[in-house]
Amino acid sequence: MEDAKVVCRQWGYPAGVYSLRYLESKYGQGRGPIMLSNVRCTGTEAKLTDCPADPWEQNQCTRDQEVGVMCRGTRTEQTNAARELYDMIEQLEEAYAEKEEAYAEKEEDFFQTLKEEDEAYQEKKELELVAEILAQLEDN
Numbered sequence: 001m002e003d004a005k006v007v008c009r010q011w012g013y014p015a016g017v018y019s020l021r022y023l024e025s026k027y028g029q030g031r032g033p034i035m036l037s038n039v040r041c042t043g044t045e046a047k048l049t050d051c052p053a054d055p056w057e058q059n060q061c062t063r064d065q066e067v068g069v070m071c072r073g074t075r076t077e078q079t080n081a082a083r084e085l086y087d088m089i090e091q092l093e094e095a096y097a098e099k100e101e102a103y104a105e106k107e108e109d110f111f112q113t114l115k116e117e118d119e120a121y122q123e124k125k126e127l128e129l130v131a132e133i134l135a136q137l138e139d140n
Contacts (some may be wrong), residue, residue, distance in 0.1 A: 002043035003051065004069045010085055012045045013071035030066050032096055037061045047085060 008014075037059030041051035 003039050003041040003048070003067075004071075005043045006041045006045045007048055007069045007073035008049060011071065012075045014073040027064050032093070033057055034059055034063075034066065035060045035092060037065075049085075049088070 022049045035056055036048075039053040041048070041053050045051050068083070
């Protein structure tokens, strides 16, 4: 609950907030990497990144452990902290897209290498078989 207070305050909403597990939330399951886990706000922090938590992108979380935050009240003018959070989210999304592209390239390279190694192995086996047949023919 304290985590939700910090998030809402950071985004310019007054107190009176609550968090929901995604299964209960109208927003549904998240997508992309889970960035934070084990967040332990006291409720006094100015922004979510001030709260103690596990290192970014280093967690054992599953989608059923995600939460959504609902803020009550009318949003006041966007705070500097909210702008910072929005910018940080954009940067993380860009970094995620870059990582995803790099992983796709590595995966493609891996499968190409695997295919080439398999073809080389098959060729070696065929040559061994031909050599074995030739050896048998010479013996006869």
